[in-house]
Amino acid sequence: xxxxxxxxxxxxxxxxxxxxxxxxxxxxxxxxxxxxxxxxxxxxxxxxxxxxxxxxxxxxxxxxxxxxxxxxxxxxxxxxxxxxxxxxxxxxxxxxxxxxxxxxxxxxxxxxxxxxxxxxxxxxxxxxxxxxxxxxxxxxxxxxxxxxxxxxxxxxxxxxxxxxxxxxxxxxxxxxxxxxxxxxxxxxxxxxxxxxxxxxxxxxxxxxxxxxxxxxxxxxxxxxxxxxxxxxxxxxxxxxxxxxxxxxxxxxxxxxxxxxxxxxxxxxxxxxxxxxxxxxxxxxxxxxxxxxxxxxxxxxxxxxxxxxxxxxxxxxxxxxxxxxxxxxxxxxxxxxxxxxxxxxxxxxxxxxxxxxxxxxxxxxxxxxxxxxxxxxxxxxxxxxxxxxxxxxxxxxxxxxxxxxxxxxxxxxxxxxxxxxxxxxxxxxxxxxxxxxxxxxxxxxxxxxxxxxxxx
Amino acid sequence: xxxxxxxxxxxxxxxxxxxxxxxxxxxxxxxxxxxxxxxxxxxxxxxxxxxxxxxxxxxxxxxxxxxxxxxxxxxxxxxxxxxxxxxxxxxxxxxxxxxxxxxxxxxxxxxxxxxxxxxxxxxxxxxxxxxxxxxxxxxxxxxxxxxxxxxxxxxxxxxxxxxxxxxxxxxxxxxxxxxxxxxxxxxxxxxxxxxxxxxxxxxxxxxxxxxxxxxxxxxxxxxxxxxxxxxxxxxxxxxxxxxxxxxxxxxxxxxxxxxxxxxxxxxxxxxxxxxxxxxxxxxxxxxxxxxxxxxxxxxxxxxxxxxx
Numbered sequence: 001x002x003x004x005x006x007x008x009x010x011x012x013x014x015x016x017x018x019x020x021x022x023x024x025x026x027x028x029x030x031x032x033x034x035x036x037x038x039x040x041x042x043x044x045x046x047x048x049x050x051x052x053x054x055x056x057x058x059x060x061x062x063x064x065x066x067x068x069x070x071x072x073x074x075x076x077x078x079x080x081x082x083x084x085x086x087x088x089x090x091x092x093x094x095x096x097x098x099x100x101x102x103x104x105x106x107x108x109x110x111x112x113x114x115x116x117x118x119x120x121x122x123x124x125x126x127x128x129x130x131x132x133x134x135x136x137x138x139x140x141x142x143x144x145x146x147x148x149x150x151x152x153x154x155x156x157x158x159x160x161x162x163x164x165x166x167x168x169x170x171x172x173x174x175x176x177x178x179x180x181x182x183x184x185x186x187x188x189x190x191x192x193x194x195x196x197x198x199x200x201x202x203x204x205x206x207x208x209x210x211x212x213x214x215x216x217x218x219x220x221x222x223x224x225x226x227x228x229x230x231x232x233x234x235x236x237x238x239x240x241x242x243x244x245x246x247x248x249x250x251x252x253x254x255x256x257x258x259x260x261x262x263x264x265x266x267x268x269x270x271x272x273x274x275x276x277x278x279x280x281x282x283x284x285x286x287x288x289x290x291x292x293x294x295x296x297x298x299x300x301x302x303x304x305x306x307x308x309x310x311x312x313x314x315x316x317x318x319x320x321x322x323x324x325x326x327x328x329x330x331x332x333x334x335x336x337x338x339x340x341x342x343x344x345x346x347x348x349x350x351x352x353x354x355x356x357x358x359x360x361x362x363x364x365x366x367x368x369x370x371x372x373x374x375x376x377x378x379x380x381x382x383x384x385x386x387x388x389x390x391x392x393x394x395x396x397x398x399x400x401x402x403x404x405x406x407x408x409x410x411x412x413x414x415x416x417x418x419x420x421x422x423x424x425x426x427x428x429x430x431x432x433x434x435x436x437x438x439x440x441x442x443x444x445x446x447x448x449x450x451x452x453x454x455x
Numbered sequence: 456x457x458x459x460x461x462x463x464x465x466x467x468x469x470x471x472x473x474x475x476x477x478x479x480x481x482x483x484x485x486x487x488x489x490x491x492x493x494x495x496x497x498x499x500x501x502x503x504x505x506x507x508x509x510x511x512x513x514x515x516x517x518x519x520x521x522x523x524x525x526x527x528x529x530x531x532x533x534x535x536x537x538x539x540x541x542x543x544x545x546x547x548x549x550x551x552x553x554x555x556x557x558x559x560x561x562x563x564x565x566x567x568x569x570x571x572x573x574x575x576x577x578x579x580x581x582x583x584x585x586x587x588x589x590x591x592x593x594x595x596x597x598x599x600x601x602x603x604x605x606x607x608x609x610x611x612x613x614x615x616x617x618x619x620x621x622x623x624x625x626x627x628x629x630x631x632x633x634x635x636x637x638x639x640x641x642x643x644x645x646x647x648x649x650x651x652x653x654x655x656x657x658x659x660x661x662x663x664x665x666x667x668x669x670x671x672x673x674x675x676x677x678x679x680x681x682x683x684x685x686x687x688x689x690x691x692x693x694x695x696x697x698x699x700x701x702x703x704x705x706x707x708x709x710x711x712x713x714x715x716x717x718x719x720x721x722x723x724x725x726x727x728x729x730x731x732x733x734x735x736x737x738x739x740x741x742x743x744x745x746x747x748x749x750x751x752x753x754x755x756x757x758x759x760x761x762x763x
Contacts, residue, residue: 070728077508103509143514144507144733205600214711217730270599273712274623416530420730424713431625431713449529 033349034086035063038072039336041300042090042161045369046357052365053356059349080105085341087350093334094128094408097157098135102149106339110154112351120358122162122395124331125375128406129159135411140454145415157337158354160366162375163296164330164395164407166226166317168192173311174290178202182313189227189260189320196267199290208269210289212277213427220423221407222293223264223317226330228257229405231323238412243451249444250437258436260320262429273430281305293317295407296391297335300371309387316394331404332395334375418450502739507732520739531736537714538722545633545697545718550690552637557644557689558682562674564645565652575649582642590706593635597621597707622708625715632707632716639703640696644689651685652678687759691752698748719744 033054035046043065050061064086066072079085080103089106091097100106118126133152139145150156172182178199186192199207211218229237232253239246240254247254269289272280277294278301284292285305292298302312319328338357340350356362363374364382371388373395380392395404413419422443428434434442502520504513519527526532564574581589596602599620607616617624621631655678663673679686701720704710710717710725717725719740726737 073508073728073732080509099507099509103507104511105509143505143510144731144735214709216711216713270618271620271623273625274594274598274620274628274708276709417729417731418530421530427711427713431715433625433713446530453530 030345031059033059033061033088033346033353035061035088035090035338035353036072036075036086037063037065037090038067038069039090040065040067041304041370041372042336045366048365048369049357049362050353053353053362057349057352059346061353076100076105083343085343087341087344087346088338088353089341090336091157091339093157093159093337094410097129097337097339098131098147098150100339101156102147104149104342106156107342107344107347108151108154108156109158109340109351113155113158117355117358120360120377121159121375122332122373122377124395124404124406125159125162125334127331128409129155129157129334129337131156132411138411138413138454139415142415142453157339158358159334159337159375160354160357160363161334161336161370161372162332162395163335163373163391164333165222165295166328166330166405166407167293167295167298167391167394168315168317169284169292169294169298169302170313170315171284171287171290171311172313174199174203174206174287175313178207178290185313185315186318188326189263189318192318193263193267196264196291200267205270206288207290208272209264209267209291209293210269210272210275210280210283211293212275212280213268213273213430214276214279216423216427217420218277218280218293219430220419220426222295224257224261224426226317226328226405226407227260227320228254230319230325230328231257231260233324236324241412241447243414245444245447245451249447250440255436255440256322257320258429258440261426262436265429265432268430273427277301296373296395299385299387299391303371309385312387314387314390314394329404330395331406332373332375333406333408335373335408414447414450414454416450416453418446421446498738499742501734502742503735505733505735508727508734509732513735516735520735521743524736524740524743534714534717534722535719535740538710538717538719541629541715541717542698542719544629545636546694548633549636549640549697550693553640553644553693554686554689556637556641558648558679560641560645561648561652562678564649575646578645579642581639582646587706589639590635590703594622594707597631599623623712625712628708628712628716632704635707636696636700636703640693643692647685647689648682651682655681683759687756690755690759694751694755695748698744 033050035050037043037046043063046063047061050063053059054061066075076085076089085105089100091100091106097106101108131147131150131152131154136147136150136152139147141148170182175182175195178201180195180198186195196207196209201207211222213219232240232247236247236253240249240251269275269283275283280289280292281294281298281301282305283289285302285307292302294301303309316328316330319325338350338354340347340354344350357366358374358376360376360378363376364378366372366374367378367383367388368385371385373388373391378392380389383389383392410419425434425439425443425446428439501513503517504515505520506513522528523531524535526536560578564571564578567574597620598604599618601620603621604616607613617627621627659677659681660673663677668676699720701718701724704716704718704721705724708716710721723737723740723744726733726740
């Protein structure tokens with residue numbers, strides 16, 4: 001009798017512990033909508049939106065953050081295995097959302113993401129978030145990259161943060177001290193290079209250009225690609241990355257773009273190859289670099305580092321004269337999407353929350369809280385930050401008669417690591433470790449191998 | 456009929472006692488089974504599959520991952536080849552430098568009569584303090600305007616102070632990270648050698664001195680051979696460190712600039728958590744590293760044992 005009581009007590013304890021741990025891992029009950037994000041700067045905005053939406057819907061929104069990216073990825077992988085996923089997973093758009101959908105971790109939300117809802121978003125965002133036949137085809141059959149379970153034209157997440165890379169931030173004080181007029185935006189790549197030469201000649205330690213080149217993609221995605229797009233024109237730019245590599249990376253025009261990029265080699269701040277993205281922003285914010293290349297998303301980072309908006313002027317990476325386009329304009333690309341997990345018991349509520357987050361009210365509050373661009377179209381005048389207003393204008397006012405550059409569109413690329421490998425090759429310019437023809441030929445070979453792997 | 460009954464009864468009696476023993480060791484066995492055996496078997500099986508960590512199923516590929524890593528895949532092999540060269544540099548430099556510095560410091564500390572405990576503690580500080588904060592501190596010191604360049608410039612050695620700092624330069628990044636590895640591992644080598652030195656009978660050293668042996672000769676022909684077991688241990692530890700430590704490289708350079716400080720350990724991490732997640736490649740590379748480490752340890756121990 002006594003033994004059976006003890007056994008009962010032990011079993012009850014185990015049951016209680018199991019019940020508690022199940023509750024804590026899933027993080028909520030019927031009235032709690034769980035949201036995971038990987039961006040610390042978003043917590044306040046998501047919680048504020050959650051509080052407002054929760055009042056109207058009689059629910060509580062619980063936001064959890066897991067950083068850095070690799071820890072977040074591991075968290076999702078583990079939660080998918082143990083079926084303890086949250087209702088909404090924040091994920092990188094144009095890739096991250098599709099990868100989770102391919103694995104069955106997030107749901108197809110095409111039917112809910114109606115055209116009237118899509119119309120609320122910035123021009124370019126929907127185009128970027130739409131999975132195309134070309135992207136599926138180019139993802140190949142490799143089990144780690146393929147998207148062949150997905151359907152073209154379908155949506156697997158709702159973009160709520162948008163933006164574009166290719167934005168240059170300049171320190172007005174340092175520019176003025178070097179005799180560069182900060183109120184005049186350089187009209188061409190060549191003019192911009194001349195301006196950096198001036199600031200660097202004035203002070204070689206602080207007059208240079210910074211970006212987080214320890215992550216080689218920054219130089220490639222944020223600087224080279226916009227410049228090359230304008231110089232080569234859309235057809236040649238995407239053709240170079242395509243199956244036929246037409247024109248080749250080693251062609252005359254392509255070599256010219258590499259030469260233009262190489263003009264920056266002596267103009268980087270000392271030690272730029274050792275700088276991470278945050279460190280580069282910090283160097284700029286603390287006056288150790290006169291220029292920093294980033295994106296619309298850099299403003300919130302600079303603000304965190306205490307930079308006053310009055311000290312900064314911004315403009316997009318300028319087009320080089322002599323190329324196909326004399327001016328480059330951007331369209332907003334979807335940057336972060338909210339995806340509804342496949343195990344969510346609150347699908348309707350999750351969709352409703354994402355709808356609120358991309359409404360004018362929700363998106364305006366999101367922008368004010370994060371100093372980042374929301375994916376939804378909002379009245380610019382409602383924003384308090386003058387720089388944020390400029391950034392919104394940057395992606396909503398394309399040059400007349402010109403197709404805006406979708407900076408995060410890699411649909412013409414073969415699947416795999418070719419973009420990263422190309423970025424590493426381009427980092428050889430600031431490292432001064434290879435010649436222009438060598439780099440061009442190596443990139444060409446990388447693309448040939450990558451396409452062979454896809455075929 | 457009787458004998459079999461006795462044979463059956465005796466173990467039954469013992470089983471009651473065994474159950475208690477088994478209950479006591481069960482937590483340790485379960486922990487080892489889950490965190491040891493299961494993980495090792497899981498990782499080994501994964502090395503024969505392709506998996507991005509998200510998809511519900513693995514794709515079995517046999518030994519293709521190993522073939523790809525060893526030169527059969529142009530998208531993977533060049534990275535592994537460069538990481539191999541960098542790792543080999545570490546495997547060569549780290550054991551030699553740590554051995555020399557560790558032994559020298561141990562001899563120095565052993566010869567000191569006063570404050571030996573304090574000095575030993577001071578020299579051991581790098582080992583107990585190494586971690587994220589210290590690696591970040593080194594990163595700051597290696598910056599273009601960091602402490603290392605400042606000291607070099609103050610000494611008039613401007614040509615040795617890289618304009619881009621030590622970590623922003625392809626020619627110095629690997630050496631700079633290995634230097635931090637040396638700094639953080641010399642103390643453990645010193646402590647091991649010190650322990651070894653204290654086991655050498657004073658009479659042996661005295662006899663050598665009486666026979667007229669110089670200090671250098673005493674060290675080279677008497678102390679060093681007697682410390683062979685410790686040397687073997689230090690070499691094995693340093694080879695493991697050079698092969699498998701990726702955290703230091705991840706935090707200080709992330710393998711850059713331009714893969715100049717990428718090592719096999721870091722490459723394995725990058726396969727698992729990089730731009731394209733491929734846990735199959737990561738696992739296969741991890742097993743290759745483990746195999747190399749085991750072979751080197753066996754060779755090293757055999758060579759030193761044959762010299763004894």
